[in-house]
Amino acid sequence: MADRLKGRNAVVTGGGRGIGKAVALALAEEGANVVVCDIGGAVDGSGVDKTPADEVVEECKKLGVKAIAQCGDVSKFADAEAAVKACVDNFGRIDIVCNIAGIDRPKMIWNMSEEEWDQVVAVHLKGTFNFIRNAAPLMREQRYGRIINTVSEAFTGGPSHLNYAAAKGGIATLTYGAARELGRYGVTCNAICPRAWTRMTADDKVIEGIKKRIAAGLMPADQLDRMMNELADPSYFAAFVAYLASDEAANVNGQIFFVSGTELGHWTQPVVENKVTRDWKKEGPWRFDELVKLVPEKLLVGYVNPAPPQPEEKK
């Protein structure tokens, strides 16, 4: 056991399995005490099971740290409050929050139900807010804290689960915002954008879905092969999260990192790439004819339509 996080106390959501479990163990490995939060449900959010959280608690303890299980629902404000409080009550204070809990209920927009939208946004986006909101006053007061959220490449586009994508886009911005608000108090907020072999990314149903999308031309033909080659177990990059949670990363704030067994990367923020300015008092409102010229010539230089119109298939 190393001791770079010795004396630190962490809350890890989704800590029962997959990426959350790997992160909980990586923090424990470095000496942090851990509150393992996991409702123990299925990938689609159904069901409850205390076993996964309990098992990870036992594994953490074997590494020589204190650990307790919490089986609340991250999308419930009061459950998040209870998990943060459990960390303070059991270990004395809260230094680290890792928001990893997530579910997926993919559907194209024209088929997506209100419930599918609500549930995915609630678990990811509201869940992340709930934990930050409850930890922030304590971290601000003690002038120390590390928050690490989880986003996904889906936040810059892609078909078939825009509930998930929108939630992740919201978390990206929440990360930027919380970093700016809390940074001056010694609290950092960053996010990882992971690619790993978990039950959410690589069970039989997912692989079947990818095959279908390749067949429909929605994904490139080598998508599945690439995925198989690239997907390592989440334990391969869990040290990255532990690093972000450490004192060494005190000046890393508001950033999103791509992490996998194969690659480490940095996601740069959206930027204004091309801009036309003018004196509005002199020129008055923009005119349609101006735009028709400006857009292709000045703004969308090099742009490629991600999904151009296709002819209707004969039935």
Place this chain on the structure above:
Amino acid sequence: MADRLKGKNAVVTGAGSGIGKAVALALAAEGANVVACDLGGSTDGKGASAEPANETAEECKKLGVQAVPAFGDVSDFKAAEGMIQACVDNFGRIDILCNVAGIDRARMIWNMSEEEWDQVIAVHLKGTFNMSKHACVKMRQQRYGRIVNTISEAWVGTVGHVNYGAAKGGIASLTYAIAWEMGRYGVTCNAICPRAATRMTMGPEVLEGYKKRVESGLWSQERYEEVTHVATPDYLAVIPAFLCSDEAAHINGCIFGAAGAFFSYWAPAHESVIFGRDWDKYGPWTWEEVAKCVPTLLKGYVNPAPPEEEKKK
């Protein structure tokens, strides 16, 4: 009246005032029929009034198009369906959807109530989903549609209202995803990042808040001047109207900055500086490796809010 949108039918949310009203009138000026949706509440989402939507509908009619008001709450899935259906029932079909409705309830994260978070996310993010979902069902069948969403520069990080920022970040991703899913059916989805003088951006309370930010050092004086010296929304309204036209058939999944003083294109977040390796051979990343890689990953990075010494009380 021009006729670049003649025969097209549009639904505009938040059409009773501000940017939404300017967009509704810009669409009407190009010949589109308009369902002017507005709950008629205040900028913090309180209250309701039929007057704003009614007035916009009347002004549209004066431009020679058909227009009807609608008063539903965009955050209500069923009400959203009703407003899309109103367009089909009144005008025959729906070609254009502009999601402009929004509210703001500013608070630092450590003070934000659950309700303040929920309400802002519901109106912006869920509202945009609700309207888009019901419109997409119809637009996919007819293989034609134009959706224009509204986000904000708060999308890339904001102080004082993370609820608003997160909702806008969600809408940005929603815009990309709808573009990917619907593009093949002749439907485009884009977004504008507007800067305009409205009651939300230039009301007396808001100006007070801006001044506080300058006083506390969060904003420079230049930033204040930049934010407060802006044109009214009618200066930029032709930008969404253009995105709703046939001329913009191949513009899809794009985010544009729109103001009287500028017109810009926002490139999406992208991945840069990648360390690659064979994971089978090397095993898990080690702490030392990570600590070595990060400074290179963050080349040129400046901490947006470095830790400060505690002020003496």
